[in-house]
Amino acid sequence: MLANVFAKTIREQRRGLAWWALGLVGACLLTTAFYPSVRANAASFERLLDSLPEGLRRAFGADFASPAGYLQARLFSIFAPLLLLIYAVGAGSRAIAAEEEHETLDVLLSTPVSRRRVLLDKAGAMIAATIGLGVVLALAIAVTGPPFEVSISVANVVAAVTNCVLLALAFGSVALALGAATGRRSVAIGITAGVAAGSYLIDVLALSVDGLGWLQRLSPFFYYREPDALANGLDPWAAFVLAGIALIATAIAVVAFDRRDLAA
Amino acid sequence: MNPSTAALAVERLTKSYGRARGVTDLTFTVMRGEVFGYLGPNGAGKTTTIRTLLDFIRPTDGRASVLGLDSRRDAVEIHRRVGYLPGEFGLYERFTALEYLTFLGSLRGGLDERSVRDLADRFDLDLGIRIASLSHGNKQKVGLIQAFMHRPEVLILDEPTQGLDPLMQQEFYRIVGEARERGDAIFLSSHVLPEVERVCDRVGIIRDGRLAAVEDIDDLKGKALKRIEVRVATPVGVDVFEGVPGVREVVAFGDRLRITLAGSIDPLVKALARFEVIDLQSHEPTLEEAFLTFYGAADDAG
Numbered sequence: 001m002l003a004n005v006f007a008k009t010i011r012e013q014r015r016g017l018a019w020w021a022l023g024l025v026g027a028c029l030l031t032t033a034f035y036p037s038v039r040a041n042a043a044s045f046e047r048l049l050d051s052l053p054e055g056l057r058r059a060f061g062a063d064f065a066s067p068a069g070y071l072q073a074r075l076f077s078i079f080a081p082l083l084l085l086i087y088a089v090g091a092g093s094r095a096i097a098a099e100e101e102h103e104t105l106d107v108l109l110s111t112p113v114s115r116r117r118v119l120l121d122k123a124g125a126m127i128a129a130t131i132g133l134g135v136v137l138a139l140a141i142a143v144t145g146p147p148f149e150v151s152i153s154v155a156n157v158v159a160a161v162t163n164c165v166l167l168a169l170a171f172g173s174v175a176l177a178l179g180a181a182t183g184r185r186s187v188a189i190g191i192t193a194g195v196a197a198g199s200y201l202i203d204v205l206a207l208s209v210d211g212l213g214w215l216q217r218l219s220p221f222f223y224y225r226e227p228d229a230l231a232n233g234l235d236p237w238a239a240f241v242l243a244g245i246a247l248i249a250t251a252i253a254v255v256a257f258d259r260r261d262l263a264a
Numbered sequence: 265m266n267p268s269t270a271a272l273a274v275e276r277l278t279k280s281y282g283r284a285r286g287v288t289d290l291t292f293t294v295m296r297g298e299v300f301g302y303l304g305p306n307g308a309g310k311t312t313t314i315r316t317l318l319d320f321i322r323p324t325d326g327r328a329s330v331l332g333l334d335s336r337r338d339a340v341e342i343h344r345r346v347g348y349l350p351g352e353f354g355l356y357e358r359f360t361a362l363e364y365l366t367f368l369g370s371l372r373g374g375l376d377e378r379s380v381r382d383l384a385d386r387f388d389l390d391l392g393i394r395i396a397s398l399s400h401g402n403k404q405k406v407g408l409i410q411a412f413m414h415r416p417e418v419l420i421l422d423e424p425t426q427g428l429d430p431l432m433q434q435e436f437y438r439i440v441g442e443a444r445e446r447g448d449a450i451f452l453s454s455h456v457l458p459e460v461e462r463v464c465d466r467v468g469i470i471r472d473g474r475l476a477a478v479e480d481i482d483d484l485k486g487k488a489l490k491r492i493e494v495r496v497a498t499p500v501g502v503d504v505f506e507g508v509p510g511v512r513e514v515v516a517f518g519d520r521l522r523i524t525l526a527g528s529i530d531p532l533v534k535a536l537a538r539f540e541v542i543d544l545q546s547h548e549p550t551l552e553e554a555f556l557t558f559y560g561a562a563d564d565a566g
Contacts, residue, residue: 002367012358103354107410110318111371112344262320264311264352 005113005121010129013091017129020087021136027083028140031074032148039065039149053208067150071141072160072230080137081164081224085196088130088172093188095122096253097179100263109262119180119257123250126172134165152230159234166242167224171196173249181256183263220245271296271418271449272317276326279312287312287473289326294449296417299440301464301481302453309473310453311351314422317451318348330418344372347411351422351453357396361406364395365413372414383409386435401427412439419443421452425459437463461485491547492523492532497540508535 001011038045042065049064063069096119099105109115138161145151171192179188199219206216216222223242227235272294280286287309294300302310315321317328319339328335330342356364362380369375384391387405395406404427411419419440425433440450440463454460460467461481469476477484489512500521502514509531513524519542525532529546536544 002363003370005371008356008367012356103350103352104356106315106318106320106350107348107353107368107407108371109320110343110346110348110350111368112340112373113371114340261322262315264315264320264350 005108005118006124006128009095009122009125013125013129017132020083020133024080024083024133024137025140025144027079028075028137029144031071031079032141032144032150034074035067035070035148035150038070067145067152068156068230071145071150071152072228075141076160076164076230077225080161081167084130084133084137084164084168085171087133088126088168089175089189089192089196091126091129092123092172092175092177093179093185093192095119095126095176095179096257097183097185097188100183101185103264105262106264115258116254119176119254120250123173123176123253126176127169130165130168130172134161137161137164156230156233159229159232162234163224163227163229163239163242166239166246167220170220170242170245170249173246173253177249177253177256180253181260183260270294270329270332271298272300272328272330272451274313274317274326274328277313277316277323277328278325279316279321280324285309285312285473286324287316287470290470290475291326292468292475292478294451296449297444297447298466299444299450299452299464301460301467302451302470303455303457303460303467304453304470305455308470310455310470311422312473313470314351314420314451314453317420318343318346345417347414347416347419347421349407349411349419349421349424351426353407355395355403355406358394360392360394361389361398361409362391364406365391365410368410369413376413376415379413379415380409383412383439386439387432401429401432404428405432408436412443417448419448419450419452421450423454424452425454425456433459490525490529492521492525492529493543493545493547494521494523494536494541495519495543496521496536497542500539505532505535508532 002008045064064073096105099108108118138157141150141152141157141161142154174195175188175192178191179185182188200221202212203216203219203221203225206212206219206222220242223238227238229235270293274290274292277290278286278288280288285307290313292300302313304310312321316323317330317335319335319342322336331345333342335342356367359367361384365380366375369380380391384405387409389402389405389409393402395403398406404425408421408424411421425436428436440452443450452460452464464481466478466480467484468478496519499519500516502516502521505511505514505523510525510527510529511523511532512526515522523532
């Protein structure tokens with residue numbers, strides 16, 4: 001359990017991860033359990049939705065009656081990606097910055113392990129843990145769905161969860177890069193949260209304001225939402241864009257961490 | 265002193281941080297089998313120098329090498345062969361001491377359990393206790409154990425005895441002595457003069473980021489000014505000591521004289537022989553006095 005920086009990082013987070021997993025399962029259960037009653041009243045929900053502006057309606061998903069539409073609206077429009085994103089941004093911002101702020105980094109780096117290796121182990125731990133939470137999410141939907149008639153093809157659930165994980169890792173890697181470049185967790189969390197909120201807003205805004213289509217394409221949320229993976233399966237291009245953001249941010253993290261002076 | 269055979273060689277090392285702090289144009293060498301004390305007040309640049317040796321900070325100019333390896337290019341190989349104790353450090357609070365050491369050990373290719381047990385015994389530390397509940401002194405012991413446990417050839421220790429009780433300090437001095445016997449090089453920073461005096465062969469004195477002197481401990485003490493206190497039966501005028509070799513300053517009050525002396529005491533004793541001396545006390549200079557007389561005086565002059 002303590003063989004390398006990757007294992008140590010996972011071990012430190014095991015308790016936190018257990019709570020996150022429990023929360024995800026709970027959220028799934030609460031969502032699927034209400035499906036039968038929502039479907040029974042689908043007509044009135046849809047009237048309510050019709051009163052919303054077009055952009056918001058599209059952001060939340062308008063089709064409440066079908067299992068995919070319901071799950072998209074209740075879980076995948078904001079709740080599930082937000083949970084995974086918060087986890088990944090937390091892990092990414094902690095990776096280097098927390099060790100530096102707690103003054104544990106000096107001793108860690110005085111071992112024959114390069115800075116690059118430490119950073120990549122930490123990035124690996126963030127990726128593995130986020131994927132792990134994604135697996136829990138997918139399993140929870142697969143298990144809690146059928147009893148409440150929320151039956152969606154496993155392939156599409158996996159596609160939607162994959163999108164969630166990729167979105168979370170894109171922002172998690174940005175937080176990792178900021179933490180590695182500045183050594184300050186609050187800076188990493190603050191800026192990443194701001195960027196995430198901003199890009200979510202841009203995506204939603206662009207849905208209702210004409211002529212903002214180009215702006216939308218700058219927002220990672222666009223590549224998460226637009227494919228509607230729960231209904232259509234994975235869109236390789238959109239997934240590639242999200243994975244690309246994560247890769248580029250991680251590469252920047254490596255370079256920035258390698259080059260700078262570390263805080264005492 | 266060929267830098268390639270030296271354990272540690274610093275050449276014209278400079279690190280500037282905008283205005284103050286940093287270090288300027290440091291050059292010194294530490295040989296194998298030598299304990300080198302790096303002495304100076306807090307904020308003088310000791311930690312900056314040390315963290316440059318370990319590649320945590322990159323020099324603005326000049327270079328440093330450890331065991332002939334370049335501090336920048338060969339950092340990982342240097343780390344393999346060096347034991348390092350930071351001046352201030354945190355530990356993974358949720359781990360036990362043993363878990364922490366096991367983790368660091370695996371990063372070094374496997375824990376030397378016997379070495380760790382031996383060090384823990386000598387420092388009287390229970391390795392099974394969660395780090396969060398260790399006292400400051402015990403955390404310092406964990407830091408020292410991780411620095412020594414892989415039997416490094418070079419030890420770089422930043423204020424190693426802070427937080428240790430006197431008994432443990434003695435044990436630490438013994439462990440340093442044994443490492444020197446084995447031919448290891450020990451570079452330790454301190455602002456505690458008696459400590460440096462006790463364990464070091466040579467000292468480098470750093471002030472305001474510049475190396476004020478590198479000297480053998482004995483030479484440094486030899487150069488120090490002695491303080492002599494004399495009680496005489498009848499008051500003696502200070503002019504009596506004019507021209508006596510080595511006498512720098514005489515203060516007389518009543519039947520007492522306080523004399524500041526450099527070098528041999530003999531001429532002074534001869535000069536005093538004419539008077540009835542009731543008492544004479546010579547104070548062996550501590551390194552602190554040596555330090556203050558030399559560098560304090562330099563300050564006044566400059």
